[in-house]
Amino acid sequence: MKSNYFSRACQIVRALFAASFLAFSAGAAAQSAGGSGAAGAAFSEGEALFMKNKPAEAAARLEAALREDPANVTAALYLGIAYQQTGRYDDCIDTLRKALPRAGGKEALFAFNIGNAYFAKGAATFAEQFYSKAIEADPGMASAYLNRANARIRTGALKDAVADYGQYLTLEPSSPKRPEIEKVIALIGQQFAAAEKAKAEAEATARADEERRKRLLDEVAASLQAAAEETKGLSSGSEEVMQYDGEFVLE
Secondary structure (H helix, E strand, O other), X not given: OXXXXXXXHHHHHHHHHHHHHHHHHXXXXXXXXXXXXXXXXXXXXXXXXXXXXXXXXXXXXXXXXXXXXXXXHHHHHHHHHHHHHOOOHHHHHHHHHHHHHHOHHHHHHHHHHHHHHHHHOXXXXXXXXXXXXXXXXXXXXXXXXXXXXXXXXXXXXXXXXXXXXXXXXXXXXXXXOXXXXXXXXXXXXXXXXXXXXXXXXXXXXXXXXXXXXXXXXXXXXXXXXXXXXXXXXXXXXXXXXXXXXXXXXXX
């Protein structure tokens, strides 16, 4: 059974993820696309809709842009994020994974958003893998540490999660998420402390039980030994043959 500490930590993690992943993805993608030189009416229309936070309309135009120019990495990134925003997580993953090998300088963003889609659909193990890829591509991507920590909470890798939260706070010391993150770290610490206490108590109980069993066995063995000695004494006396000196006198 999961502890109350773990359940409360997961509630905070869900809030942290919901508050950050789309906003960061869209904003960073927009900054990254600056000066990309991507051409085509469909792309321009899709990009404008994307920037206006109209993901469903943007997706339709960006799909057309990719049909016109399958090598348009920026269009693929925008489209993947638009799919995320409309809950089309499998389409997001498929689009971004296909474009990832040619992502170039946007590799971290692609991997990060693939991780977001996996996390949103409940596949925390895959999410962790792609957040790790994002960090490999850009070790300074603070949000990748934050979201990988969230994924590690889901997979039960709590010590690694604490390390990632710490790295995030190092990179973003004035983050508005600091109070929630510190609360999660504290809850994990309480869970570890409770687990250690329960382990120590269980070990003490096991030792006490073992000592009681040993005493009982010693008592039973001593009792059996005493009974055996008594039986041996009685048996020896009954088997002795009495000797008489002298003669029998008949009267």
